[in-house]
Amino acid sequence: MNRRPDLSIATWRKSSYSDGGDNNCVEVADDFPGIIPVRDSKAAPTGAALVFPDTAWTTFVQALRKDTP
Secondary structure (H helix, E strand, C coil): CCCCCCCCHHHEEEEEEEECCCCCCEECCCCCCCEEEEEECCCCCCCCCCEEHHHHHHHHHHHHHCCCC
16 A cells, blocks of 8 residues: 555645745645645755644644744
8 A cells, every 4th residue: 555645736835934935935735634745845846745644733833833922
């Protein structure tokens, strides 16, 4: 069984944490149940993506929000 998601069909969106800057281009794809693919579209838009379990991503985002003034 192949456990790698087919990211060629991903719909990528710029993370709100990229704050619109030209040099900060973190993109995420929301259309994969149970996982969140993340990539750096500025440095490598067709390169590898990191894939996180959705629970780990949620914990990460919640921690960021707690640290945001």
